[in-house]
Amino acid sequence: MESTALDYNYTYDDNDEKPVEPCSSDGENLLGGQLSTIYYFMFLFSLFGNGLVLVIIHRFEKLTTVTNILLLNLVVSSLMFMSSLPFLGVYKQLSYWIFGEVMCKIVGSVYYLGLYSSVLFLTLLTFDRHLAVVYSLRASQVRNQRYALLSCAVVWLVSGLACIPKMILHKTFSTLIDNKMFCQEHPGNTMSIDDKLRASGFYLQLFLFLLFPLIVIVYCYVRIAITVISSKIVTRFKTVRLIFVIVLLFFICWTPFNIVELIHDDDDDDDDNPSCDEKKKRGYAREVTHDITYIYFCISPIFYTFVGKKFQSYFRQLLVKRFPGLKKHISVSQVSRTNMSTKSTQKSIELS
Template identity: 60%
Template sequence: MNADVYNNDYYGNESVDEVGPDESWVQLYSDRFLGIVYSLMFIFSLSTNILVLVIIHRFEKLTTVTNLLLLNLVLSCLLFIVSLPFLGADLLLSDWPFGDLICKLVGILYYLGFYSSVLFLTVLTFDRHLAVVYSLNAQRVRSRTYALVSCAVVWLVSALASIKPMIIHKSYYQQMHERTYCGEVGGSQVLWSVGFYTQLLLFFLFPLLVIMYCYTRIACTVLSSQIVTKFKTVRLIFVIVLLFFICWTPFNVALLMFESATTPEDRDRWRETVNVTERFTHLYFCISPIFYTFVGRKFQNYFRMLLVTRFPRLKRHISVSQISPTNMSG
């Protein structure tokens, strides 16, 4: 979950080499920098997601599949980003000052938001694929019941996947570094293996394959249509797939190598790689909702309407159009 989430593992008795003075200073400044980054990520993500909630509340109706899925995506992102200030404080203070209970609660929110956000992004992608590729027949499938059942399944699967980190997530004091950590520690090899394969298969390979398939079909459909802005749409599709691949592949490859390592030296090396690459996945949660909201013409118009309502003088410089509330993907 943080820079020390894999500081201990199920072997529990691996030796840790002493860290030299230069390396300590490098680690200290690296942690300070990351603490500031986490704080900025929290402010940015909180602002954008709250803005989406405000627009849904003011201009939209929760009767469409897209809006229901988008609302749940925003809620899952909010669960995840609530943990960021705690992770930032941990890095800035070089210590976990909040106790074991808060550590476990933050861990639960982190993983529940982490897992559900990935699945909701996948479901949103699949739903957009239905709406574009099967536009004539999709309305019979894309009902409110379909959306509610999809959301319920995502939350249930995410909650079940969060059981493993919930069990072994705790605060612990490390004598050598003279500091308290908050992360995953202990647990059986079976528990770690189940968590690893769940992460790799359910929260990486499955979403990646679904997203690549759906956006390939969407791109083919758009290119074969008469849509004027089709090349801009295809470019956006490419960016979404590329962003997912860049943010998630290094982390999961590092997890695979960490799980496959047989020597303490290899495990130490890949443990640090896991910790570094995991931070790239955080960027995906901060950026990805923008592609599902801000890039839509309807959302941009709603945003301009909010600005004009709040600052009437901008009406001379900002044009808005009256559109019916259906969904924010338009």
């Protein structure tokens, strides 16, 4: 699996199919095994945090609003992605695959589908907020349940189609050196159809799941910031700071991963193979940038949900109800379902 940085540098000669002496990746594997321990914590944190989002939506909100439909799908895609991390954690700690060929395909499919759909749902949520703030009056006619369901269907379809090249390449195989089983993209011939699929899959990820979302997110939040500032409401100016944090987090966490992958792809296309030291440095960079990306997608649904005062109020209500002793320490403003109409919920940007 290329995106998990599980590249053990086992290479094969295309002419006689005999193994070539590999560059040692012990240091990279050790770093990957150490970092993979946080996968279990990320999985548990994501399970708790996203589960809390689902509870709040179920108890206090309705699934008839655009925002809640998009949030629900973002939570599902995040949980789907995070469900693959415990398997990848075991894989990286052992340095070989123990779950069999069927689970290799299932985990790989869930990983890529969850990863790609999470990026697009985050972009879709940003675009929807842009509509609600910048075109609040006209957008109310467009932002309905049908629009939300159709948008989610398109995201799942595009994400599923984008996974096809990865899924064709993703398989189990054993090395001729130690006969251990691996679950990732097979390091096949550089001039084969597999190599063309690998290149197409990477550039699809680069343009559709990095550049396009980044452009949309930056554009939408710039327009939101301009609208908020022009409103001349003093209490809204903290929204601009939050907007900056959202864009910065996406850029910091998602861009290095793709840059490292781009460097890796360019090195593989060169006639002169990089030195062993260069491979090791690149391997360390892939391990770290992948894990940073995982952390972002772990917290993003929770972050996007709890930046709003309404969801913060719901969370405080849950805490006080579960732990009555906290009532004297936590101020709770009652926000009921009946008071929050569909129209007002859709117009709310949940940023202040």
